[in-house]
Every structure is written in C-alpha cells, then in structure tokens.
Amino acid sequence: MKTRVYVTLKGGxxxxxxxxxxxxxxxxxxxxxxxxxxxxxxxxxxxxxVSDAEIEAMCKKLLANTVIENFRIERA
Amino acid sequence: MKTRVYVTLKGGxxxxxxxxxxxxxxxxxxxxxxxxxxxxxxxxxxxxxVSDAEIEAMCKKLLANTVIENFRIERA
Structure with a gap:
C-alpha cells in the first residue's frame, strides 16, 4: 500500500x-x-x-518539524 | 493563481x-x-x-533534473 505525505512550511x-x-x-x-x-x-x-494513527505519528516524530511545518497525509 | 509541481525520482x-x-x-x-x-x-x-507551456519549461529548465527525475504539474 502507498501513502503520500506532503510537508510544507507554515505561512509566515x-x-x-x-x-x-x-x-x-x-x-x-x-x-x-x-x-x-x-x-x-x-x-x-x-x-x-499500518494505521492512519501510525502514519500521523511518523509525521510528528520524524517526517515533519511541526514547529514550522504542516503535513498532509494522502492514501494513494 | 497557484500551481503545484511534484518532483520525484525516476524508478530505479x-x-x-x-x-x-x-x-x-x-x-x-x-x-x-x-x-x-x-x-x-x-x-x-x-x-x-502564465501558461502550462511556461510552467513545463520552468520544470525542464530548473525545477526538475529530467535525467533522473519526473515532474507532475497540478493546477490548484
């Protein structure tokens, strides 16, 4: 299964x-x-x-710096 | 107007x-x-x-290294 994570800088x-x-x-x-x-x-x-919660945890722990970045999860 | 460009490495x-x-x-x-x-x-x-052709030219000239990368253009 494929999931895409888009990480973008927060506005400002x-x-x-x-x-x-x-x-x-x-x-x-x-x-x-x-x-x-x-x-x-x-x-x-x-x-x-692999659940949505696990992927969200991956984003918060590693894939995105949630202080300055937003992330969006898209199941392919 | 917003356009998103996704640049990914070619398979292999x-x-x-x-x-x-x-x-x-x-x-x-x-x-x-x-x-x-x-x-x-x-x-x-x-x-x-700004036309699609211009955005494609931006991708080919700068945003993607077309030798090893693919790009996908998405008008937002």
Whole structure:
C-alpha cells in the first residue's frame, strides 16, 4: 500500500529555498511568478496493516518539524 | 493563481534520502514500512497569464533534473 505525505512550511515562515528558486526563475527569463514555496513529498510503501494513527505519528516524530511545518497525509 | 509541481525520482534511481528516512523510521520503532521515496513539492504563486507551456519549461529548465527525475504539474 502507498501513502503520500506532503510537508510544507507554515505561512509566515521564511523559505530561503523558495526564494532561491523564485530568483533563479527570474534570471532564466520567466515572468509572472509572484512567489515560490518549496516543500517535501514523501512516498511510503507499507503493509496494509499500518494505521492512519501510525502514519500521523511518523509525521510528528520524524517526517515533519511541526514547529514550522504542516503535513498532509494522502492514501494513494 | 497557484500551481503545484511534484518532483520525484525516476524508478530505479538510488534514493539515499529515502533510505535514511526508512532507516530512521525503523530506529524509532515503526514497523511495516517497506520503502520510502523522498521528493519535492514546489508551490508556484503566479499571474493567471502564465501558461502550462511556461510552467513545463520552468520544470525542464530548473525545477526538475529530467535525467533522473519526473515532474507532475497540478493546477490548484
């Protein structure tokens, strides 16, 4: 079974990686981009028996820094 | 307007980050996880006039290394 976890920075948290991408897009001549936010996509391949609660615990303990990041779990 | 770009490693490409996450999950006592693949989620905030072709060009030129990565564009 597959589950995807999307980890994104909380609003208001400075995103230097996103800023760097935004700047690079401008340098490459792309216009019309107002902001860029970079995050993580983690794909877990796991046994059917792994519960939502366990995946949430994985997110809180390891996959996301819940002080500055949000996470969203999507069963594939 | 918002567009999300999901960048993931192509199958068969070694994913050391995913391996590290997988190992760490095991050390934290989580069982049942067979494999972990790490990727990027890039959120673009842009003018309505930015076309799909332009976003695809951004992916090919900067956001993804198309030799080892796939990308998927999702208009939010």
């Amino acid at each position: 948290v400075l995103d230097p990686q996103g800023k760097a991408i935004h700047h690079a897009l401008g340098s490459l001549g792309f216009s019309g981009v107002n902001d860029v936010r970079a995050g993580k996509l983690i794909e877990l391949d796991h046994d059917d028996g | 490409v070694l994913d050391p980050q995913g391996k590290a996450i997988h190992h760490a999950l095991g050390s934290l006592g989580f069982s049942g996880v067979n494999d972990v693949r790490a990727g990027k989620l890039i959120e673009l905030d842009h003018d309505d006039g």
